[in-house]
Amino acid sequence: MVLVLESMQKAPLQRQRAVKIVSWLLIKIVAYSGFVAAYYFLVLLFLAHWLKHMFDVHRSIYALITLPLIIAQAALLDLVVSWLRKLGGKEK
Numbered sequence: 570m571v572l573v574l575e576s577m578q579k580a581p582l583q584r585q586r587a588v589k590i591v592s593w594l595l596i597k598i599v600a601y602s603g604f605v606a607a608y609y610f611l612v613l614l615f616l617a618h619w620l621k622h623m624f625d626v627h628r629s630i631y632a633l634i635t636l637p638l639i640i641a642q643a644a645l646l647d648l649v650v651s652w653l654r655k656l657g658g659k660e661k
Contacts, residue, residue, distance in 0.1 A: 600653060601646075604645070612638060620635065
């Protein structure tokens with residue numbers, strides 16, 4: 570009986586926590602979607618023809634160019650995740 574009463578008292582707290590987790594998840598999904606869309610428009614649309622030409626003609630230069638693009642994308646994603654973690658109060 571005591572356990573049932575304790576669980577009933579904790580239910581609103583668990584519900585609040587669940588709502589907070591879901592809301593942060595939705596914020597992260599929107600942020601990641603924006604990041605993917607920005608990456609698509611900035612890199613793939615503006616640089617696609619040039620990158621395709623570099624791939625066809627100079628593969629070693631293509632590799633040297635795309636590697637920093639991949640690293641920059643990872644660094645930017647890490648910044649976004651760190652910012653979201655600070656905003657959500659979940660800093661390590």
